[in-house]
Amino acid sequence: MNRLLVVLTLLLGFVGGSSTATAAEPVRPKLIKLPVNFGAAMENTPVVYQGRPLLVANYRDDTKNNTDKYAASMYGYITDLATGKEVARFAEGHSFVNAYVEGKQMNVFASQGTDRDWFQSIDRFSSDDLKTWKRELAIAREGDEHLFNCSVCRDDKGYLMAYESNKPVGFCFKFARSGDLAKWEKIPGLVFTGEKNEYSACPVLRYFAPYYYVIYLHAAIPGHNGWVSFLARSKDVENWELTPMNPILEAGPGEGVNNSDVDLFELDGNTYIYYATGDQQTWGSVRVALYLGPMKEFFEKWFPEGVPLVQVSAKKG
Numbered sequence: 001m002n003r004l005l006v007v008l009t010l011l012l013g014f015v016g017g018s019s020t021a022t023a024a025e026p027v028r029p030k031l032i033k034l035p036v037n038f039g040a041a042m043e044n045t046p047v048v049y050q051g052r053p054l055l056v057a058n059y060r061d062d063t064k065n066n067t068d069k070y071a072a073s074m075y076g077y078i079t080d081l082a083t084g085k086e087v088a089r090f091a092e093g094h095s096f097v098n099a100y101v102e103g104k105q106m107n108v109f110a111s112q113g114t115d116r117d118w119f120q121s122i123d124r125f126s127s128d129d130l131k132t133w134k135r136e137l138a139i140a141r142e143g144d145e146h147l148f149n150c151s152v153c154r155d156d157k158g159y160l161m162a163y164e165s166n167k168p169v170g171f172c173f174k175f176a177r178s179g180d181l182a183k184w185e186k187i188p189g190l191v192f193t194g195e196k197n198e199y200s201a202c203p204v205l206r207y208f209a210p211y212y213y214v215i216y217l218h219a220a221i222p223g224h225n226g227w228v229s230f231l232a233r234s235k236d237v238e239n240w241e242l243t244p245m246n247p248i249l250e251a252g253p254g255e256g257v258n259n260s261d262v263d264l265f266e267l268d269g270n271t272y273i274y275y276a277t278g279d280q281q282t283w284g285s286v287r288v289a290l291y292l293g294p295m296k297e298f299f300e301k302w303f304p305e306g307v308p309l310v311q312v313s314a315k316k317g
Contacts, residue, residue, distance in 0.1 A: 028245050029301040031273065031289040033252065038079075038286035042276045043149060043202070045099035046081070046265040049106055049130075053081040053267055055274070056099035056108055057286070058091070071113045078106075078130060088130040094123060096164075098204075098263070100152040100181070104128050107181050109138055109150050109161075118146045122163060124182065138184050139163055139176055149173075149202040149261065152181070153212070160237070162192070162203040162214060168316075169193045171201040173216065175237055175314075190238060192314045194218065194230075202261045208296045210235050215248065217260045224250050226257025227280060231302050232312065241309040243302040249275055249289070256283070266295040 038044070044057035061073035076091035091097065094110035096119065101107070107126050111119040122139040139161070141147050148171070150163035158179040164171055168191065175187040192214070194200040199219040206213045211233045218230045228247030232240040249259040255277035264273045271291040278284030291298045303309070 026245055026304045026307050029291060029298060031249070031291055034288045034290055036288055038274075038288075040284065041286045042278070042284045043096045043098070043261050044274050044276075044286055045097065045263045046272060046274050047099050047101050047106075048265065048267065049101050050104065053265075054087070055079045055081055056097055056106075058095045058097040058110065060095045060113065066116050068115050070115045074113045076108060076110055076125070088127075090127075090133045091123075091125050091135075094125075095119065096149045098150050098152065100159075102181060106130060107152070109152065111147050111149075119148055120146065122147050122150055126181070136182060138182075139186070141165075142167075151203050151205040151214075151263070153205045153207045155207040155212070156209070160205065160207070160212070162205045164201055164203060165191075169197060169199070171199055173200060173203045173214075187237070189316055190314045191316045192216070192232075192240070192312075193316075195242065195310055195312050200230075204263050206264075206295065206299065208299060211299070212237055213299045214240075215262045215264075217262075218247060220257070221247075226251055227260050229259050229262050229275065231299075233299070233303060234314075238313065238315050240312040240314060241303070242312060244304075244307050244309060245302055248302065249273070251277060255287070258284070264295065269294055271295045271298045 041057045046055050056078050058076045064070040064073050071093045074095045076097045078088040080087050091110045096111040099108045111122050121141045124138040125133045127133045145167045148164040152161045161176045162173045164173045172191050172193045175190050176184040178184045201217040203214050203216045213233050215231050220226050229249035230246045231243045231248045234240040251259050256279045258278045259275050261276040273289040276284050
């Protein structure tokens with residue numbers, strides 16, 4: 001066999017995936033965990049509001065669960081990320097906040113807490129000045145269902161929300177649509193329960209046409225440290241694809257056994273991922289990871305072309 005045929009044979013072997021060839025591993029987008037900490041917090045949303053980077057978060061004292069003082073320990077608050085000063089406190093008796101900025105209006109969605117009956121429906125708090133807040137019902141729970149985290153994005157149809165429930169799987173998330181951020185209609189028959197009808201908690205939702213992207217919390221899996229964050233994408237909210245590089249976030253040294261409650265924003269061309277650490281029981285703290293590039297690129301990099309993807313359906317019934 002001449003030299004040219006030898007080269008062609010080797011090339012065809014690689015292209016055809018011969019038993020002697022090794023497929024290249026997809027390259028993971030680089031996330032830099034910054035040496036910063038936002039203290040005792042969990043659910044949060046970083047936003048840019050009227051040119052100011054702010055962190056919308058919540059506080060609750062879980063040691064008071066199942067006592068007469070649990071709901072009273074809960075509230076939402078907003079911190080100026082440039083100065084570190086608290087600029088607003090609101091949503092007393094609520095937790096699991098998620099913020100969405102629309103023009104001059106700050107919208108915060110939060111679940112109503114109780115002393116002994118866990119969390120109830122999701123309310124919307126809106127303000128044009130961070131001082132006066134309007135409260136109205138956004139998503140009503142059904143029966144003995146309990147609602148927790150939610151996330152809102154805008155698409156070419158209006159607004160889409162993913163909201164976390166403990167039914168039918170503890171935990172999963174469902175979807176609702178709105179044209180004005182005030183009145184929401186649930187999308188029937190869609191429940192995201194992962195690949196194997198499994199724990200799928202605290203979703204954060206974004207839209208970059210033609211894909212919706214969702215980061216959510218997955219329970220502990222072999223070979224990884226505790227609760228980890230997964231990423232999926234969809235063109236229709238019904239059929240989803242998981243990145244082959246899941247999990248995208250995992251607890252490292254000093255972070256306990258948890259990387260959860262992810263939210264993110266783009267600032268000056270870079271993407272900042274805020275996430276909670278802790279042990280899921282006695283302590284939690286918010287930290288930040290940095291991706292050097294825009295958010296659209298961050299999401300796209302997790303889905304390299306030509307790599308098989310796990311398919312997941314959210315259609316139920």
